[in-house]
Amino acid sequence: MDFKQKIAELIAQAAEQPVETIFSGIEIPKAAMGDYAYPCFKLSKALRKAPPLIASEISSKIEKPDFIEKIEIVGGYLNFFVNKSAIGSAVLDKILSEGEDYIRSEEGRGKTAVVDYSSPNIAKPFHIGHLRSTVIGNSICRIYDTLGWKTVGINHLGDWGTQFGKLISAYTRWGKKEDVEEKGISELNRLYVLFHSEAEKNPELNDEARENLVKMQNGDEEALSLWKWFVDISMREFQRVYDMLDITFDACTGESFYNDKMPAVVEEIKSKGILKESDGAMIVDLSDYKMPPCLILRRDGGTLYPTRDITAALYRKKTYDFSKCIYVTAIDQNLHFAQWFKVLELMGYDWAKDELVHVPFGLVSLGNAGKLSTRTGNVVLMEDVLKEAISKTKAIIEEKNPDLENKDQVASEVGIGAVIFDNMYNGRIKNIAFDWNKILNFEGETGPYVQYTHARACSLLKKAGFEKPTEKVDYSEISDPSSQALIKALGDLPCKISEAAEKYEPYIISRQLIEICRSFNRFYRDNSVLGSEGAARNARLSLVWAAKTAIKSGLYLLGIKAPEQM
Numbered sequence: 038m039d040f041k042q043k044i045a046e047l048i049a050q051a052a053e054q055p056v057e058t059i060f061s062g063i064e065i066p067k068a069a070m071g072d073y074a075y076p077c078f079k080l081s082k083a084l085r086k087a088p089p090l091i092a093s094e095i096s097s098k099i100e101k102p103d104f105i106e107k108i109e110i111v112g113g114y115l116n117f118f119v120n121k122s123a124i125g126s127a128v129l130d131k132i133l134s135e136g137e138d139y140i141r142s143e144e145g146r147g148k149t150a151v152v153d154y155s156s157p158n159i160a161k162p163f164h165i166g167h168l169r170s171t172v173i174g175n176s177i178c179r180i181y182d183t184l185g186w187k188t189v190g191i192n193h194l195g196d197w198g199t200q201f202g203k204l205i206s207a208y209t210r211w212g213k214k215e216d217v218e219e220k221g222i223s224e225l226n227r228l229y230v231l232f233h234s235e236a237e238k239n240p241e242l243n244d245e246a247r248e249n250l251v252k253m254q255n256g257d258e259e260a261l262s263l264w265k266w267f268v269d270i271s272m273r274e275f276q277r278v279y280d281m282l283d284i285t286f287d288a289c290t291g292e293s294f295y296n297d298k299m300p301a302v303v304e305e306i307k308s309k310g311i312l313k314e315s316d317g318a319m320i321v322d323l324s325d326y327k328m329p330p331c332l333i334l335r336r337d338g339g340t341l342y343p344t345r346d347i348t349a350a351l352y353r354k355k356t357y358d359f360s361k362c363i364y365v366t367a368i369d370q371n372l373h374f375a376q377w378f379k380v381l382e383l384m385g386y387d388w389a390k391d392e393l394v395h396v397p398f399g400l401v402s403l404g405n406a407g408k409l410s411t412r413t414g415n416v417v418l419m420e421d422v423l424k425e426a427i428s429k430t431k432a433i434i435e436e437k438n439p440d441l442e443n444k445d446q447v448a449s450e451v452g453i454g455a456v457i458f459d460n461m462y463n464g465r466i467k468n469i470a471f472d473w474n475k476i477l478n479f480e481g482e483t484g485p486y487v488q489y490t491h492a493r494a495c496s497l498l499k500k501a502g503f504e505k506p507t508e509k510v511d512y513s514e515i516s517d518p519s520s521q522a523l524i525k526a527l528g529d530l531p532c533k534i535s536e537a538a539e540k541y542e543p544y545i546i547s548r549q550l551i552e553i554c555r556s557f558n559r560f561y562r563d564n565s566v567l568g569s570e571g572a573a574r575n576a577r578l579s580l581v582w583a584a585k586t587a588i589k590s591g592l593y594l595l596g597i598k599a600p601e602q603m
């Protein structure tokens with residue numbers, strides 16, 4: 038099954054390049070183009086040659102081993118065609134012996150990836166925009182973990198800043214303890230919005246808010262205990278959503294965690310000679326890089342969002358010694374990240390250039406979301422979306438399969454799975470138009486379709502009394518085209534996982550899952566499984582078992598559960 042590894046070694050030897058570099062560049066091409074492809078433009082810089090020339094030189098140097106049928110050169114690509122029966126037995130053997138772990142690799146051994154994701158703001162609604170960061174970030178953590186990296190998932194909560202000074206003013210003036218306890222974030226947000234409209238009439242309120250923030254910064258107990266309470270109230274709500282999504286973080290270190298670490302960093306920026314005064318504020322000028330200045334200190338000496346991010350990056354580098362620190366946020370924060378990444382570079386931290394990675398995503402619009410309530414202002418809350426997905430799924434189950442056991446649990450796993458899958462079915466930059474009919478369609482390219490295929494495979498195995506593979510598989514019994522196509526789709530999954538990691542694109546896995554499910558359904562249409570006997574029955578059931586195992590592993594990587602019945 039390590040064809041990819043072997044091919045990487047062949048290319049590496051011919052091109053005199055490190056195997057790891059080649060390995061991560063190998064792709065899975067469209068079917069007619071072979072089984073593995075290497076885009077030679079990746080070497081044109083190192084070898085100072087045009088990709089087609091590199092391709093033909095490498096190809097002529099490779100001595101073709103038995104498992105390779107042929108190598109074709111198309112443009113700057115080297116396409117490898119692997120012997121079908123070699124693939125079949127290697128793929129199945131591996132899945133049958135390793136089970137769900139067959140997708141695991143050691144690619145990232147010894148390396149750490151920090152993933153900063155979800156990161157909602159305290160006292161602000163946990164809205165559908167944060168959903169994307171949450172599910173994409175969680176998936177990226179699982180993908181890297183599967184590839185052998187050590188991962189550290191961090192929730193960088195927005196828990197510090199001017200808004201808390203305002204909130205303290207608003208709460209002290211107009212708030213009631215019971216209301217906040219009862220209504221939580223929506224009440225805090227109401228008070229915050231009220232503060233702004235009142236401050237328009239009475240600008241002195243802003244001074245009061247600033248004083249409150251100064252109190253917080255100076256450790257005033259009363260101010261801090263209110264702040265802490267706002268944090269607790271908000272976390273309680275966020276936690277409900279994390280529980281629904283089954284997401285846990287390795288660290289919940291919000292912006293406030295860096296308060297005592299920022300002065301030293303500001304000093305350091307100054308000592309590097311790049312801190313400048315501008316209008317009373319302190320900035321790093323980035324005009325040489327065609328960007329607006331990065332703000333480090335406000336006129337009143339207060340720190341800002343970039344100051345906290347710079348400090349956090351240095352802290353994380355020291356604490357986790359990461360090889361990558363990945364930030365998953367909406368695309369509208371592109372400039373923010375570009376700016377402070379540059380500041381770190383100017384401070385002399387070369388690693389900032391390739392180890393800090395911003396992974397932006399497009400917006401979610403509520404095209405066809407129907408009457409999703411907007412409890413807070415005009416944003417749609419994540420919790421409401423998930424609950425609605427569950428109740429809609431429950432209704433479908435009641436109609437289609439009313440006798441199902443654990444209806445509530447299945448409805449929750451399928452409803453939530455549908456929302457997650459939809460968030461990662463396209464390249465992440467693409468905007469999403471939310472549409473219930475589309476995401477809950479059991480026959481479309483959806484989460485429920487994948488889960489349903491998995492459940493179908495499970496019930497087939499159950500009917501056959503096939504718990505796990507024990508007998509040796511006779512591969513000649515599954516050499517027909519549709520069995521072969523399914524095996525190929527299963528074998529491609531690990532390679533797709535590496536590709537997803539390299540591009541920070543979980544959708545590559547979603548698409549492969551759809552491919553596996555389609556191939557499975559074709560295989561099942563073309564072959565009698567329960568009706569067959571002897572070696573054929575064993576081979577086909579083993580293949581069904583392999584397919585259900587692969588689907589479950591793939592869904593896991595997306596953060597989706599795989600119910601056995603639905």
Ligand code: ARG
Nearest residue numbers: 153156157158193195346366
């Ligand atoms: N709290 C921010 C927001 O809701 C996202 C934080 C992303 N992470 C970071 N390190 N800046 O927009």
